[in-house]
Amino acid sequence: MKLYTYFRSSAAYRVRIALNLKEIDHELVAVNLLKSEQQSAQYLGKNPQGLLPALETDEGVLAQSMAILEYLEETFPQNPLLYGDAWQKAQIRNLCYAIACDIHPVDNLRVLKYLSTELGVDDEAKNAWYRHWIEVGFEKLELLLDSSHEYCVGDKPSLADVCLVPQVFNALRFNVDMTAYPKIAAIYERCNQLDAFINAAPQNQADAT
Numbered sequence: 001m002k003l004y005t006y007f008r009s010s011a012a013y014r015v016r017i018a019l020n021l022k023e024i025d026h027e028l029v030a031v032n033l034l035k036s037e038q039q040s041a042q043y044l045g046k047n048p049q050g051l052l053p054a055l056e057t058d059e060g061v062l063a064q065s066m067a068i069l070e071y072l073e074e075t076f077p078q079n080p081l082l083y084g085d086a087w088q089k090a091q092i093r094n095l096c097y098a099i100a101c102d103i104h105p106v107d108n109l110r111v112l113k114y115l116s117t118e119l120g121v122d123d124e125a126k127n128a129w130y131r132h133w134i135e136v137g138f139e140k141l142e143l144l145l146d147s148s149h150e151y152c153v154g155d156k157p158s159l160a161d162v163c164l165v166p167q168v169f170n171a172l173r174f175n176v177d178m179t180a181y182p183k184i185a186a187i188y189e190r191c192n193q194l195d196a197f198i199n200a201a202p203q204n205q206a207d208a209t
């Protein structure tokens with residue numbers, strides 16, 4: 001399988017972590033978002049949405065990180081990341097969607113570009129926007145986490161941790177004060193002790209600049 005990725009794409013970072021945790025053989029193909037390679041005819045032929053990531057499988061190309069994560073879960077049952085009974089699985093999805101649907105989209109590159117190029121927002125205000133939506137999301141996420149667990153929902157990583165770590169990475173890049181979210185910060189530190197997370201980290205990618 002080939003994963004189309006960019007080192008700083010947090011949606012691609014989710015999938016890189018999951019591929020590592022599940023020990024699935026794969027190849028990484030870099031698509032440079034800063035050079036708008038996601039809009040090239042070649043990439044649009046793979047993912048017409050022009051967004052990363054995309055996973056090329058024997059069955060075809062799959063986009064949307066949550067769809068990819070669930071597909072990997074169903075096709076490679078080893079080291080499950082969506083585990084437990086129906087209730088627990090729903091809790092994992094709840095945390096994933098709080099990040100992937102409610103926090104991440106408003107801070108996406110194309111949204112930030114629109115703020116500056118179409119609405120004339122300066123860099124300072126744009127960064128404040130970025131931090132604001134993470135802080136609003138993390139404040140509520142912190143309430144959903146149970147500090148008696150090592151990871152988001154239990155004592156092993158789940159898809160919720162796979163989504164959380166890239167979002168915290170982004171938060172730190174934009175100087176969000178993580179001391180306000182001690183449970184999130186502790187899970188982030190714990191995950192980053194694991195090789196699967198370390199090897200998926202932006203700074204450890206071949207295309208990192």
Ligand SMILES: N[C@@H](CCC(=O)N[C@@H](CS)C(=O)NCC(=O)O)C(=O)O
Nearest residue numbers: 009010011051052064065108109110
């Ligand atoms: N909901 C999509 C979001 C994908 C997404 O927004 N990807 C970003 C990188 S994290 C992207 O490709 N942005 C390019 C752009 O905004 O032009 C997913 O989870 O896969």
